[in-house]
Every structure is written in structure tokens, then in C-alpha cells.
Amino acid sequence: MRRPKKFFSGGPRTFVITFVVIVGIVLLAQLVTHMMNTDHVAYSQFSESLTKGKIAQLYQNGQQVEGVYRDGKRFETVVPANWDYRIVERQKDIAYVILPPRQFSLPLILSLLLGFFILGAFLWTMLRQSRSSGSSGGGSGIFGVGRSNAQMFVPEQVKVKFDDVAGLHGAKEDLLDVIDFLKNPKKFSKLGAKVPKGTLMIGEPGNGKTLLAKAVAGEANCAFFSVSASSFVEMFVGVGASRVRDLFARARKNAPCIVFIDEIDAVGSHRGRGYGGGNDEREQTLNQLLTEMDGFATSDDTVVILAATNRPDVLDRALLRPGRFDRQVNVPYPDVRSRLQILQVHIKNIKCDSSVDLDKVDRSTVGFSGADLANVVNEAAILAAKAGIKKSNADMFEEALDRITLGKEHKSIVLTELDREMTAYHEAGHTLINILLPDDLEPLHKVTIVPRGRALGVTFSLPERDKYSSNEAEMKALVAKLMAGRIAEELKFDKRATGAHNDFEKATEIVQKMVRFYGMSESLGNVVYKDNDQFSDETVSLIDQEVRRIVKECYDMAAKLLRDNRDKLDKIANGLLESELLSAAQVYALLDMEQPKVATLELESVEADSTSV
Numbered sequence: 001m002r003r004p005k006k007f008f009s010g011g012p013r014t015f016v017i018t019f020v021v022i023v024g025i026v027l028l029a030q031l032v033t034h035m036m037n038t039d040h041v042a043y044s045q046f047s048e049s050l051t052k053g054k055i056a057q058l059y060q061n062g063q064q065v066e067g068v069y070r071d072g073k074r075f076e077t078v079v080p081a082n083w084d085y086r087i088v089e090r091q092k093d094i095a096y097v098i099l100p101p102r103q104f105s106l107p108l109i110l111s112l113l114l115g116f117f118i119l120g121a122f123l124w125t126m127l128r129q130s131r132s133s134g135s136s137g138g139g140s141g142i143f144g145v146g147r148s149n150a151q152m153f154v155p156e157q158v159k160v161k162f163d164d165v166a167g168l169h170g171a172k173e174d175l176l177d178v179i180d181f182l183k184n185p186k187k188f189s190k191l192g193a194k195v196p197k198g199t200l201m202i203g204e205p206g207n208g209k210t211l212l213a214k215a216v217a218g219e220a221n222c223a224f225f226s227v228s229a230s231s232f233v234e235m236f237v238g239v240g241a242s243r244v245r246d247l248f249a250r251a252r253k254n255a256p257c258i259v260f261i262d263e264i265d266a267v268g269s270h271r272g273r274g275y276g277g278g279n280d281e282r283e284q285t286l287n288q289l290l291t292e293m294d295g296f297a298t299s300d301d302t303v304v305i306l307a308a309t310n311r312p313d314v315l316d317r318a319l320l321r322p323g324r325f326d327r328q329v330n331v332p333y334p335d336v337r338s339r340l341q342i343l344q345v346h347i348k349n350i351k352c353d354s355s356v357d358l359d360k361v362d363r364s365t366v367g368f369s370g371a372d373l374a375n376v377v378n379e380a381a382i383l384a385a386k387a388g389i390k391k392s393n394a395d396m397f398e399e400a401l402d403r404i405t406l407g408k409e410h411k412s413i414v415l416t417e418l419d420r421e422m423t424a425y426h427e428a429g430h431t432l433i434n435i436l437l438p439d440d441l442e443p444l445h446k447v448t449i450v451p452r453g454r455a456l457g458v459t460f461s462l463p464e465r466d467k468y469s470s471n472e473a474e475m476k477a478l479v480a481k482l483m484a485g486r487i488a489e490e491l492k493f494d495k496r497a498t499g500a501h502n503d504f505e506k507a508t509e510i511v512q513k514m515v516r517f518y519g520m521s522e523s524l525g526n527v528v529y530k531d532n533d534q535f536s537d538e539t540v541s542l543i544d545q546e547v548r549r550i551v552k553e554c555y556d557m558a559a560k561l562l563r564d565n566r567d568k569l570d571k572i573a574n575g576l577l578e579s580e581l582l583s584a585a586q587v588y589a590l591l592d593m594e595q596p597k598v599a600t601l602e603l604e605s606v607e608a609d610s611t612s613v
Helices: 011-036 043-051 106-135 169-183 185-189 209-220 239-253 277-294 336-347 358-363 370-387 394-405 417-436 472-493 498-516 537-564 566-579 584-590
Strands: 038-040 055-061 064-069 074-078 095-098 151-153 198-202 223-228 257-262 303-309 325-330 444-448 458-461 581-583
Touching: 043 055, 043 074, 169 185, 169 198, 169 209, 169 303, 169 325, 198 209, 209 223, 209 257, 209 303, 223 239, 239 257, 239 277, 239 303, 336 358, 336 370, 358 394, 370 394, 417 444, 417 458, 417 472, 417 498, 417 537, 417 566, 417 584, 444 566, 444 584, 472 498, 472 537, 472 566, 498 537, 537 566, 566 581, 566 584, 581 584
Parallel strands: 038 074, 055 095, 198 303, 198 325, 223 257, 257 303
Antiparallel strands: 055 064, 064 074, 151 223, 444 458, 444 581
16 A cells, blocks of 8 residues: 655655855855954944044944954954943944843854854754654664664565575575474474474685575575674673664564574574673674573464574574574585585576586686685686676686686796796696596696796696595695695606795695694504693604605605606607696697596586575
């Protein structure tokens, strides 16, 4: 039903505002003109001018005297209380007026009017802002600081469904109970069952937590409140708790509904960590949230709370107990099948030619979030636009992946011939080990000595599949590959350069995990040594010895392989010096070796949707 149109709106309101503004401008102009044209003179100067007959008009209001010189200039002064006004009567051609004591002067009148005008305009603006914010449910107005600024979406506005969310199959299954509860609450209440009041979605940024919350609301066909936890806490004590109360009051009026709190760790972290007003305000906000979710006066309205965080370790235990956030839904990085679906969704928004192989892009993006995949597609489109071509091709996607993972190519860096040669042999060492240990390392993709990001050269491997665990042989092979860069430099130049620093850092981290966490050390056995544990000096020494032993074992293995295949090392390095970039096929052709076939997963074709994570 349409609301009746108010008179003070539209045209009438514009007219009134315009009229008030014009009146204010006129009054202000008169006041400024009066002040600019009026001189403040001393009493002695006034007496002298009066005696010499320079004054044409004179107005007296008590001790305040204003007048006009014969040349038209205005002045004002203050006379003594015992001033003899009869001196004016002895002057000729002077207009003398004594004003009533209570009459205000023109500057005073204009000043008062201007002050009232500014005050009225300020109050009217604040009142209008508070009313508008109150009607929209926000809390930005000065009179609505305690109101929640959560955005409310009615069922007609939430059009996202589970079919619109690519991947995340496990998370969808975990949230089906929430949807069923919102659709059929009586089915649970008849059996005395209580569906979890709150569901906490845990996952790294960009994996689709917010989109999942919208999809739950869309599937349940109910109202949806969305708010960031950081918006609860303000500098004023008590505002956060007031906003939490207001949010849940609005949610209960619109039940059944979903309340989605993003980045809940902003108010839900452990209490008692510090002192001061800011910390007290956050704790008051958290206490109010705990009470609203499961307190003494909690109602049985069908209000489901969804929250998202990537820091579950900092949340207060009271927030995670049964009756509040009963369930935790993991929103992981997409797997190989989910990444393909997400890429198919995003690629619909750009133009691509037939050279783009999504399966290859999929295998190149292990560990990418949904937002990262969207960025890859968008970066490829940007590169195509900059190149002036109408469609993105495979090279654009390759360059987009390189930019995101390694950084932009540094064309301004000029290397000496010795630096180029050392970089070529360094990368050739990595590449050759990658080829000689095919069963334990991911297949070679390409190798380059073009500087990118902080690296002067890079050897790329393309995984055949997502890996969720590694065995001891694979980890040792990876350490040997990391050591091979330094070994190749020593074989060719008998020098040690700084380029292997990052390789050593990664290798040390891998071996320490083998020794301390994975039980891959005969001396230490199947014992886990955590970072915060207190070790004896003997244990620390044993860990150090085992790390050094395994690193040396991998180093010696890589050194033997490179020495035995020195001719192959030289061929790869010379090929890099000539071309700067070699694909896996080109490397195998240089070595006159047959390239192993890459095993690919048979993924069923997926229809692209209009929305993605």
C-alpha cells in the first residue's frame, strides 16, 4: 500500500529551503556590509570631529553613539556617562537623534538573526538525519547511535541459491539442517529437538562464507540481516551492547530469519586480555551477544545466527559452547573439481578463444581461493584489453598466473652476463632434479630466468592433482630439488651466491617438520615436539643433528645426480641463456627424452552459474 504524500516534501520543501537560504544570505550580506563600512573611533577623535563640524548625523543609545561623517562614512564610539550632549546642539546642520535605551542596534539584530538561522538549520539537519536513519534501520544519526546498522534483506531480495555457489559441497551439506529448520520448525519441535542456535563458518578469506550465508537465506526463503562485527564497537561505552539488543529485537520481529555476523572475531575474542575503555566496551558487547543467543530471557523465535571468521583460535570459549555456536562448518579452499566449476562461472563474464585450457588453469591454481580464481580470470581480461585483442587466450592466462603467484615481470632489471649465467645454471639444477625424480616430484611445467617479483628465475611444477599428504620419499626429493640450485652453481663456477637463501629456508622448514612433527627420524622416533614445548638441551641437540643429517643426505643425493648428468645440466642452462623461457616440452626435447604423460582427472562437465565464490 502506498503511503500518502506529505505536503512538506518535494516542491514545497525545496521552496522553503531556498527561501530560508536566500534570507540568510541577505542578512549575512547586510551584516558584512555594515561591519566593513563602519569605523570604530576613539572618543577623543569623535570630539575633535564634532568640534570641527565634520559630522552630519548622530544617533545616541545610552553611551553607544553611531554617526555619519559629511563624506558619507559611518562610525561608532562610546562616550562617557557624564557626556554633555548639549555640545551637539551648538553645531549647525547636524541631525541628532536619541534612541530609546531598549532598542537594539542593526548589527546586534543581524547577528541574532544569523545565529538563530544557523542554529535552526543545524538542528533541522540533525533531526532529519536521525529520522531517516531510524526509518531505514541504521544507526548513523546522532539520535540513533544505539541502533544497529545491520542491513535487512527481505526474501524477495535474496535470490542466491545453493546452485549459484560453485563448489563447497561439504559446507552445503552441513547447512542443510539450518535450512530445514527454518522451513519446517514444527517438525523438530514435535520431537523435542532443538536445532543449533548458531553456526560458525570457518575459512580463509575469499572462500565464499558470505555467499554461503546468502544462499542459506535464499534456500530458506526468509529475511536476512547482514552486519559486520566491527560495527558494534564504538568509542562510546554501551553503544555496542545497545546495537546488539536492537539487532536481535529487529530479528525477532521478522522471524523466521537469519542473522549473519561477519568477522565475528572483532568482538568475540577472548575476554580479559587487557584493560581500558576500548577493551571494556568490546567485552560488554560480547556479553550482550552471549545473552541474546542463550540467556535467561532468550525467546524461542526461529532466529538462526550465522557467523564467519578466519580466526577461530581467538574466539571466547563461552561463544563456542552448546546453545550458542553449536556447529562449526569448515569452508576450505576449493578442490580440483570445485576450482573448475568456479573458473567456468567466471569465464562466462569475459571473452576467451579456444586456446584456453581450463583444466590446465585448474591444475595450476592449487591452493587458490574462489576470490583468487576470479582475480586470475579478471587479470587475463585486463591483459587482453591492454594488448588490444578482442579475446583472452592461453598466453594471457599464463601471464595472469605468473603475475599473481610471482609478481610482475621486471623489464627494467639489467643483469650482467655472469649473473644471467649463474641464474641459468641455478634454475637448470632445479629443473634437472625435477626430471630425474619423476615419481616423487610434481611434473615440470616450465622454467624461466626472467626476473619476477623478488626472484631472478623460477622453475614451475604443475601438480597432477590436489595433494593432502606427502610421504618421506617425496619430501626428501623436494629438499634435494631445493638444494640443486646451489649445487649447480658450485659445479659450474665453484662459487656460492646468495640466490639459494630462499631454497635453504624452505628446505629447513620441510626437514624440521619431518623431524619434529611427522616422526621421520630414527633417533627421535614418533614423538611430536611443538614450538611452545620446553625441550632439554639434549633434545634440542638431537633435533639439530637430525635436521642437518637429512639435509646433507638430500644434498648428497642431488649432487650425485647432477654430476652424473652434467651434460644434461649444461644443455638446459644453455637453452635458458638462449631463450630465457623453456616449457616442459622444450626441456625434454633438448635432452632428447620422452616427456611423461600427465595424468588428468576425468571431471564431469559443469554448467556455469551466474554467481560464484
